[in-house]
Amino acid sequence: MPEETSHAAAVQERAAAARQAGCPMFGFDPMAADHEVDPWPLLARARAEQPVFYMPEVDMWAVTRNADVRDMLRDTETFSSADAIHMINPVPAEVTIPPGCPYPDLENVAQFDPPVHTRLRKLMQPAFTPKRVRHRIDEVRAIADALIDDFVDKGRADLVTDYSNPIPIQVMAMILGFPPEAAAKFRYWTDSFFSLLGEPGLPHAKLLEIWEGLLDSDQYTKSLIHERRARPQDDMLSDLILSVSDDGSPSLTDEEITANMHAFIVAGTDTTAIMLSQMVYLLLEDRSRWEAVVADHALIANAVEETLRYRGPIRGLNRKTTRDCVLGGVALPKGARLYWMVSSANLDEAKYADPDRFDLHRKHITDHLGFGAWTHFCIGAPLARLEGQVALEQLITRLPGLRLAEQDIAWVPNLLTPAPASVVVEW
Numbered sequence: 001m002p003e004e005t006s007h008a009a010a011v012q013e014r015a016a017a018a019r020q021a022g023c024p025m026f027g028f029d030p031m032a033a034d035h036e037v038d039p040w041p042l043l044a045r046a047r048a049e050q051p052v053f054y055m056p057e058v059d060m061w062a063v064t065r066n067a068d069v070r071d072m073l074r075d076t077e078t079f080s081s082a083d084a085i086h087m088i089n090p091v092p093a094e095v096t097i098p099p100g101c102p103y104p105d106l107e108n109v110a111q112f113d114p115p116v117h118t119r120l121r122k123l124m125q126p127a128f129t130p131k132r133v134r135h136r137i138d139e140v141r142a143i144a145d146a147l148i149d150d151f152v153d154k155g156r157a158d159l160v161t162d163y164s165n166p167i168p169i170q171v172m173a174m175i176l177g178f179p180p181e182a183a184a185k186f187r188y189w190t191d192s193f194f195s196l197l198g199e200p201g202l203p204h205a206k207l208l209e210i211w212e213g214l215l216d217s218d219q220y221t222k223s224l225i226h227e228r229r230a231r232p233q234d235d236m237l238s239d240l241i242l243s244v245s246d247d248g249s250p251s252l253t254d255e256e257i258t259a260n261m262h263a264f265i266v267a268g269t270d271t272t273a274i275m276l277s278q279m280v281y282l283l284l285e286d287r288s289r290w291e292a293v294v295a296d297h298a299l300i301a302n303a304v305e306e307t308l309r310y311r312g313p314i315r316g317l318n319r320k321t322t323r324d325c326v327l328g329g330v331a332l333p334k335g336a337r338l339y340w341m342v343s344s345a346n347l348d349e350a351k352y353a354d355p356d357r358f359d360l361h362r363k364h365i366t367d368h369l370g371f372g373a374w375t376h377f378c379i380g381a382p383l384a385r386l387e388g389q390v391a392l393e394q395l396i397t398r399l400p401g402l403r404l405a406e407q408d409i410a411w412v413p414n415l416l417t418p419a420p421a422s423v424v425v426e427w
């Protein structure tokens, strides 16, 4: 039987089994418009009745409970990251992938299991320590301030386009070591990448356009690495080039640095932008929250953490089973793709008191899964936290009277990172 036919048959068989077993979540489609905006009541029901369930629309099993997600993340032998994220759109036949190109196989730190992962992570970690990242705090603040300067006299702004989206792009370019003209392309690279991952059935012409951009980004990064090898600077690209292991294993190759630079850009741009928009929206939606932070800047860090728990930017991420196994009482076949729902695990009533309340004074406020856990815990967490804190601090200092101009926000659909389309504010 051709591969595509047998795959379609397997999906139908699993869907029939879920229907027959009376799965209460049967028909949950994370891309459906109503589920995209408000999946929370359904996910609460899943955690109570069917915490691990099959989604035929995307051929994945959703994992919704905090404890199951933690069990899954801890066991990298059974729940592999290799090939866990994959492009759901095909590479067009006209596209020729040059050797050493990080796409479409995504050979980066997020996609490897130990021991390959361990070597890469060790070589990269020094570039991401809170201390190393924090020494650029004044430049991060200057970026946020310059953006506010651009709209402060208008009395009204769309925070998504005017503030949240540009901050991580400019900060990442500065910290990684890309010049501003490349930063202008980051959003396009990131959007293209997430479209290939999360928007099924893209038209052929769009695919060709996206691939042209991705191949261009590969070439661009390789030539930048070449320059830095000749003249290192105070940036992350140079840190990675100069990084040496203490156990004598080889340093990072140009291909590894390219693949991981792109991983940082796609992992750190949209996620941080969405977090910034969400955080300000959540604070303004109930203005007593905003006023609490304006009155007490010590709550800024808590606002970032509680946003990551309550409505973090990542709806769900992937793993793939390496053998038949059981998770949350459900038997999973070898090769099953899992969609572990960060967003649901962070609202689990078995883990958090009053989980549906946005609480700036929550105890153990950093104890959430917004940055994952264990082996693949987000390497960029110190940078994301810094950006979140500085961006909020500058807003509350310069525009303490900020308020929402429109109560409801529209969403841009995506399986992994649905994003607010706009957050219009006035002052």
Ligand code: HEM
Pocket: 081, 109, 110, 111, 121, 263, 264, 265, 267, 268, 269, 271, 272, 275, 312, 313, 314, 317, 318, 342, 369, 370, 371, 372, 373, 375, 376, 377, 378, 379, 380, 381, 383, 384
């Ligand atoms: C609010 C912003 C961010 C959120 C919510 C976030 C979330 C996450 C999560 C949940 C994981 C775990 C993935 C898994 O286990 O499969 C992860 C991993 C990762 N993140 Fe982030 N991230 C953010 C910002 C960043 C930034 C700014 C960077 C880079 C500069 C970054 C780079 C990475 C990388 C490279 C990994 C893979 C680490 C590994 O596999 O060892 N992230 N992130």
